[in-house]
Amino acid sequence: MNNIEIPSFNSLIENAVKDNWLLDSITDYKGTTLQYHDVARKIEKLHIMMNAAGIEKGDRIAVCGRNSAHWAVAFLATITYGAVVVPILHEFNGEQIHNIVNHSESRLLFVGDYVVNIIEADQMPDLEGIFNLPDFSLHTSRNERLTDARERLNELFGMKYPNAFRSNDIHWHKDTADELCMINYTSGTTGFSKGVMIPYRAIWGNVNFCQEKLGVHLPKFSRLLSILPMAHMYGMAMEFLFPFCSGYHLFFLTRLPSPAVIAEAFTTICPDVIIAVPLIIEKIVRKRVFPKIQNNAIKLLLQMPVVSKKVKARICQEVYAAFGGKTYEIIVGGAPLNQEIEQFLKSIDFPITVGYGTTECAPLISYSDYHDFVPSSCGTPVDNMEVKILSSDPENVEGEIVTHGLHVMLGYYKNEEATRKAIDADGWYHTGDLATMSADGHIFIRGRLKNMLLGANGQNVYPEEIEDKLNSMAMVSESIIVQRDNHLVALVHPDLDEANSMGFTQEDLQHIMEQNRQELNQDLPVYSKISAFELQDEEFQKTPKKSIKRYLYK
Numbered sequence: 001m002n003n004i005e006i007p008s009f010n011s012l013i014e015n016a017v018k019d020n021w022l023l024d025s026i027t028d029y030k031g032t033t034l035q036y037h038d039v040a041r042k043i044e045k046l047h048i049m050m051n052a053a054g055i056e057k058g059d060r061i062a063v064c065g066r067n068s069a070h071w072a073v074a075f076l077a078t079i080t081y082g083a084v085v086v087p088i089l090h091e092f093n094g095e096q097i098h099n100i101v102n103h104s105e106s107r108l109l110f111v112g113d114y115v116v117n118i119i120e121a122d123q124m125p126d127l128e129g130i131f132n133l134p135d136f137s138l139h140t141s142r143n144e145r146l147t148d149a150r151e152r153l154n155e156l157f158g159m160k161y162p163n164a165f166r167s168n169d170i171h172w173h174k175d176t177a178d179e180l181c182m183i184n185y186t187s188g189t190t191g192f193s194k195g196v197m198i199p200y201r202a203i204w205g206n207v208n209f210c211q212e213k214l215g216v217h218l219p220k221f222s223r224l225l226s227i228l229p230m231a232h233m234y235g236m237a238m239e240f241l242f243p244f245c246s247g248y249h250l251f252f253l254t255r256l257p258s259p260a261v262i263a264e265a266f267t268t269i270c271p272d273v274i275i276a277v278p279l280i281i282e283k284i285v286r287k288r289v290f291p292k293i294q295n296n297a298i299k300l301l302l303q304m305p306v307v308s309k310k311v312k313a314r315i316c317q318e319v320y321a322a323f324g325g326k327t328y329e330i331i332v333g334g335a336p337l338n339q340e341i342e343q344f345l346k347s348i349d350f351p352i353t354v355g356y357g358t359t360e361c362a363p364l365i366s367y368s369d370y371h372d373f374v375p376s377s378c379g380t381p382v383d384n385m386e387v388k389i390l391s392s393d394p395e396n397v398e399g400e401i402v403t404h405g406l407h408v409m410l411g412y413y414k415n416e417e418a419t420r421k422a423i424d425a426d427g428w429y430h431t432g433d434l435a436t437m438s439a440d441g442h443i444f445i446r447g448r449l450k451n452m453l454l455g456a457n458g459q460n461v462y463p464e465e466i467e468d469k470l471n472s473m474a475m476v477s478e479s480i481i482v483q484r485d486n487h488l489v490a491l492v493h494p495d496l497d498e499a500n501s502m503g504f505t506q507e508d509l510q511h512i513m514e515q516n517r518q519e520l521n522q523d524l525p526v527y528s529k530i531s532a533f534e535l536q537d538e539e540f541q542k543t544p545k546k547s548i549k550r551y552l553y554k
Contacts, residue, residue, distance in 0.1 A: 065112020
């Protein structure tokens with residue numbers, strides 16, 4: 001597994017740019033488009049300014065902002081220069097951004113137009129300069145050579161390339177397998193952020209796997225929509241680096257990605273593959289598909305063997321249309337897909353599949369093409385990654401998922417203790433997730449080790465399993481199960497849009513939830529029955545991959 005020859009990852013970027021020089025590369029949705037040669041030109045200009053600022057190979061450069069073409073350019077410019085990129089989630093508050101910039105010892109920072117208003121330059125004293133992402137202007141400069149280079153940038157560019165800038169002028173940094181590529185700070189759901197040190201081999205392994213297993217099914221000039229934050233490893237590897245290195249045309253949703261905006265973008269862009277978190281898929285299916293098919297006539301037809309196949313094919317077309325009508329498959333990751341939605345999509349033969357990964361593996365650990373997808377699973381181990389379940393009987397008794405191979409991080413930046421806890425002496429990364437694994441390698445996740453609750457008599461209770469059932473019940477938008485004095489309590493955020501359209505009062509919702517609780521308890525073992533529920537007026541606070549921040553509600 002480790003004997004594989006790993007080429008320079010930056011050479012993939014370089015080849016993609018040279019091979020697709022005059023093709024569309026990255027587009028801000030409803031905004032401007034950069035062709036591959038435009039991206040290269042902007043990278044070169046940023047390299048001139050990095051050089052002027054005295055940036056050396058291995059120095060850290062941070063990027064923080066909503067997804068955009070210029071975010072992608074800043075990221076690519078950093079690694080092709082030989083610096084280490086520090087992508088920061090724009091959902092972090094000012095103090096968190098300051099802490100990450102300072103902890104990573106970043107020398108430059110690129111910020112988007114939303115982030116620029118929440119940071120304070122004097123809280124980041126070691127920065128040489130802060131760039132505005134929209135136009136790469138200097139927001140702050142503490143380096144005279146950098147200021148001068150920004151003012152004379154076009155002149156300096158012209159001096160460097162007097163005969164115009166061509167593809168054969170590109171000579172970017174050639175990385176090695178174990179060289180540090182990025183430090184990615186996890187938000188996690190513990191409230192404590194760790195800097196994951198990701199080497200080039202992990203990035204190359206993820207992109208190479210996507211090209212060999214997914215790229216072979218996609219047309220040469222595919223179109224993709226980037227929805228997930230690029231500062232999150234799942235969005236970065238699957239929705240940005242894989243398509244860019246494959247010569248595809250990538251669209252960035254530069255606005256807040258609400259389900260309505262995403263649904264509109266799907267039908268406009270018609271992506272060739274869709275990569276998403278469950279929440280997005282679930283909301284589009286519930287709001288745009290279910291209302292069309294959940295009527296008595298359709299339900300009746302589905303029960304008739306002679307026509308049910310044709311009806312299912314028609315329903316499948318409706319779902320396809322909701323996602324743009326061209327997608328090879330929808331890949332869900334970041335959290336498990338709701339069972340009701342998963343069963344519905346499988347019942348109509350819609351190409352859905354679920355993958356699994358962690359930031360520490362950049363991110364892929366398991367994935368299966370939809371042809372090999374087993375309901376409730378999250379695929380089989382990806383190439384160059386070995387996976388074990390720490391259990392006496394991995395097929396039937398859940399244990400912790402551990403993994404070893406090309407994608408595993410170098411460790412946590414400046415945190416040897418956390419690194420030792422995560423990676424054992426033999427190099428196995430301990431994920432903290434609990435699962436079983438079938439004889440043919442399909443992984444079935446039961447929950448997070450740290451989320452597991454102990455029943456009154458010591459039984460294991462997995463809140464995610466109960467929440468999955470509850471989230472499919474009447475008027476429930478989302479929920480979490482918490483433990484109070486050995487009793488399980490459901491915190492429920494109701495579907496307020498639906499409630500308002502039906503004219504339901506708070507008292508009506510209380511009655512509905514009590515009915516849900518009684519129905520739910522009929523399906524649950526005694527030790528995991530719900531004793532009470534509490535209605536939550538606001539949506540639960542979430543991490544960027546849309547997992548609820550559980551620690552806020554305990």
